[in-house]
Amino acid sequence: MKEKNHNNSKVLKVINIGQCIGCYSCMLACSTQVYNNFSLQKSAIRVKTSGGYQGRMVINICRGCMAGACIASCPSNALEARAGGGVILHREACIGCKKCISACIGRAITFDKEEKKVILCRQCGICVDSCPHHVIDMEEVQ
Template sequence: MEETRPQKILQIKNLAQCIGCYSCMIACSTLVHRDFSLLKSAIRVKASGGYQGRVVIDICRGCQDGQCVEACPTNALTSRDGGGVLFHQDKCNGCKKCIDACLISAIAYDKDHKRAIPCLQCGLCVESCPHQVIKMEVR
């Protein structure tokens, strides 16, 4: 009998440790989306402003039955076991309805390929973070 492992989702664990190095964004854009532009990353790290500003990380929360899935008219986004989505890029028509529907604005848009850039909960950003800010955990 085959044992099924529970799906994991991304979690921000040590935000105070983030130095804004963009290693997670670089990993996502280059390893997942095969592009060197940070704009192709599904995770976004940004400063909240000023010299004393904190770092903010916009990341998919791995919703169960997310609004983005419901909004997609072509079934390019389908629910993933354990939370988050599976992305069928060949079905994406670039309508941006998933982006508008995401409650936390965690879906980016690829202007070059005219399609959504959702987080796939793959964990490559976790492996690239030098300060263990992001973790993969069972919900």
């Protein structure tokens, strides 16, 4: 899995949601470059419509919590706090209990049914470079 060398004190932020057209370029970049899979279901970032004919786009991303509830909910210690915010997943320790999914305040953790492991954002920034409308960015943590 490739990871860009973004500074650990940066986290993903939605900066221009009004420009999102739902092209899923960010999701495809994540699933193909991080998870080596072309399925949108393997992406750690979720783009969807808020619904209705005039519905706006919604992007669920890891908010880079400093003391994430997801970490505290993990019984196998598969999640570790990341310097600068967010979490590091130790895949080999994940038992697939899904407790972190319900604990995540940003609804940013999903489950890979094939591998029976969680999918979560590594704050690598690959999605940022693929967004043609500059909707998301990596920002310094204050």
